[in-house]
Structures are given as C-alpha cells and as structure tokens.
Amino acid sequence: MKSSGSRTMSTLGLAGFLLVLVAVLGAQAQPPSSKLPGRKPDSREPWDAFLGRAxxxxxxxxxxxxxxxSVVFLDNVNLYSIVKRGKLGDPERLSEFVRRLRPDITDTRLLVLFELKPDDEESxxxxxxxxxxxxxxxxxxxxxxxxxxxxxxxxxxxxLEFENGGALWKLSWRTPExxxxxxxxxxxxxxxxxxxxxxxxxKEEEVPREEVEQRGELAEQAIRAAYEGCERPKGFQGQVYLPAECR
Incomplete structure (x- = not known):
C-alpha cells in the first residue's frame, strides 16, 4: 500500500510538472500556419497573425x-535578457520555465510592462x-x-492610405486596464x-479579407519604412500617418 501511494504521488507530481511546462511554452506558441495570399510565395502564416504582427x-x-x-524591450527579448540588460537584478533567479517568456513592451526606466492583445474579451x-x-x-x-x-x-x-482617395486602414490601441x-x-x-x-x-468597417490578402505585406512594409525613415516600399503609392500626425 505504501509503495502504491508513493507511485501515485510521483505520477501526480509528474503531471503537475508537465502542466506547468505546457503553460509556459504555450505563452510563446505561434499560431498554426496556413497559406496566406499576398505574402511572398514561400511564406506560410495565418491571416490574423499578419495583422497581429504588424x-x-x-x-x-x-x-x-x-x-x-527609456530603455525599452519589445517582444523579441526574453525575461532573462530584460533583467540582465536592463540592470534590474540577477537573471539567474528566474526559473528555467519562465526566463524565455517575452513580454510585448517592458520599460526598465519607468518600470512598467504592457501586453498587447486584439480588442476582444477573450484576448x-x-x-x-x-x-x-x-x-x-x-x-x-x-x-x-x-x-x-x-x-x-x-x-x-x-x-495607412494606399492611394489618393483609396482604401484607408486604421490601427488604434488603448489601455483600458x-x-x-x-x-x-x-x-x-x-x-x-x-x-x-x-x-x-x-463609418468604420472591418478590414475586408481580400484587402489584407492583397495589401497585407505592403502595409507592414510601409509601417516599418515610416518608423525607420526608409524609402517607401515598391508599389506603395500612399502615405502612412503616424500617431503624432493623428493627434
């Protein structure tokens, strides 16, 4: 009986360990890939993942x-690097299960953190x-x-304005909590x-799927060019109006 109880406890312990591991890895998991028209021919990415990444x-x-x-770390930097490079403390105190997690925005001067999500209750x-x-x-x-x-x-x-008087995309964000x-x-x-x-x-509408399929890659490139001060991407005849121009 004692041996059986020990085995049961070991099994429960292993199950708990696996649940923690799945939860941690799940926080970094990428959405399942599928073919997205409008991207490069060899690109495979879900339709909604493009909008999220942009x-x-x-x-x-x-x-x-x-x-x-501020010293700002975005979602390509993990917790271990944030603590180390941000000079916040000892990154070795982070457990192996969390040190690879990547918050979306971490400001190590103001000591604040943000997570970005689509505007719906589940997210x-x-x-x-x-x-x-x-x-x-x-x-x-x-x-x-x-x-x-x-x-x-x-x-x-x-x-994002794609041409004079043409389609106009809007990205807006808020921090309700x-x-x-x-x-x-x-x-x-x-x-x-x-x-x-x-x-x-x-009146605002949902971005039509065919619009994203046709202009998705171009929109992302145009936003990057606007922030980085680069030449606008080939084929983009419109304009990006950044938040400073919209306020």
Missing part, C-alpha cells in the same frame, strides 16, 4: 518613440493572465526598489478626392 511592431515602436530616454483576459505571470516572475528576480508594475495611459492611432493594451484594425472604403482626414470620419 500591430505589435507599430505599437512597440510608437512606445519607444514616445519614451526616448483581454488572456493578456491579463500573461501580465500577472510576467510580473510575478520578474519581481522575484529584480533588486529592491526596482519592482515592475502594469503600465497605464498608453493609446494611439495611425492610418493597467498592463493590457488592446488594438483594433478598421477600414474606410474608397472615396476619390476626399482627404484622409475626411475619410477618417467615415
């Missing part, structure tokens, strides 16, 4: 632009849980006086001769 890039870069004196709840996990892990590793908290007050809007920034893409149909500001006041 939004993450634009919102992360915009945070960095607004806080030029908002997921973002809240991720923020709690990141902060719990980070604050176990940082030095006294360097505890991180949930960021607030971060919002903005940018527009500390640490969770929600983003949304919307669309204004063509109205030749109207300015982008006039069309921005039009």
């Amino acid at each position: 939004a993450h890039y634009a919102i992360g870069r915009e945070y960095s632009v607004r806080h030029p004196s 908002r709840s997921e973002g809240r849980e991720q923020v709690e996990r990141y902060l719990a892990a980070l604050n176990e590793a940082v030095d006294p006086g360097k505890q991180l908290v949930r960021g607030t007050g971060f919002e903005g809007t940018l527009f 500390p640490g969770v920034t929600l983003y949304r893409w919307s669309y204004r149909c063509k109205k030749p001769g109207a300015s982008w500001k006039e069309r921005a006041a039009q």
Whole structure:
C-alpha cells in the first residue's frame, strides 16, 4: 500500500510538472500556419497573425518613440535578457520555465510592462493572465526598489492610405486596464478626392479579407519604412500617418 501511494504521488507530481511546462511554452506558441495570399510565395502564416504582427511592431515602436530616454524591450527579448540588460537584478533567479517568456513592451526606466492583445474579451483576459505571470516572475528576480508594475495611459492611432482617395486602414490601441493594451484594425472604403482626414470620419468597417490578402505585406512594409525613415516600399503609392500626425 505504501509503495502504491508513493507511485501515485510521483505520477501526480509528474503531471503537475508537465502542466506547468505546457503553460509556459504555450505563452510563446505561434499560431498554426496556413497559406496566406499576398505574402511572398514561400511564406506560410495565418491571416490574423499578419495583422497581429504588424500591430505589435507599430505599437512597440510608437512606445519607444514616445519614451526616448527609456530603455525599452519589445517582444523579441526574453525575461532573462530584460533583467540582465536592463540592470534590474540577477537573471539567474528566474526559473528555467519562465526566463524565455517575452513580454510585448517592458520599460526598465519607468518600470512598467504592457501586453498587447486584439480588442476582444477573450484576448483581454488572456493578456491579463500573461501580465500577472510576467510580473510575478520578474519581481522575484529584480533588486529592491526596482519592482515592475502594469503600465497605464498608453493609446494611439495611425492610418495607412494606399492611394489618393483609396482604401484607408486604421490601427488604434488603448489601455483600458493597467498592463493590457488592446488594438483594433478598421477600414474606410474608397472615396476619390476626399482627404484622409475626411475619410477618417467615415463609418468604420472591418478590414475586408481580400484587402489584407492583397495589401497585407505592403502595409507592414510601409509601417516599418515610416518608423525607420526608409524609402517607401515598391508599389506603395500612399502615405502612412503616424500617431503624432493623428493627434
């Protein structure tokens, strides 16, 4: 009986270990891939993953632009590197199960953290849980006086105009609760001769799937070029209006 009980406890312990491992890896998991028209011929990526990646890039870069004196880490940097490079404490205090996690925006001067999610209740709840996990892990590793908290007050809007009077895409984001920034893409149909500001006041619609399939790659390249000060991508005849121009 004693041996059987020990085996049962071992089994439960192993099951718990696996659940923790799955949860940690799941936070970094990429969506399942599928063919996306409009990308390069050999590219495989889900349709909604494109919109998410473009939004993450634009919102992360915009945070960095607004806080030029901060040390800002975006979602390509893990917790271990954030603690080490941000000089917050001892990264070795992070467990093996959390050190590879990557928050979307971490500011190690202001000591705040944001997670970016699509603007719906399920994603908002997921973002809240991720923020709690990141902060719990980070604050176990940082030095006294360097505890991180949930960021607030971060919002903005940018527009992509594909040609004069043509399709107008809008990316907007808000932080309705500390640490969770929600983003949304919307669309204004063509109205030749109207300015982008006039069309921005039009009724917003969901971005048509065919629009994303046709212009998805171009939109991402145009946003990157606008923030990096590069030449606009070939085939893009429109304009990117960054948040500073939209306020």
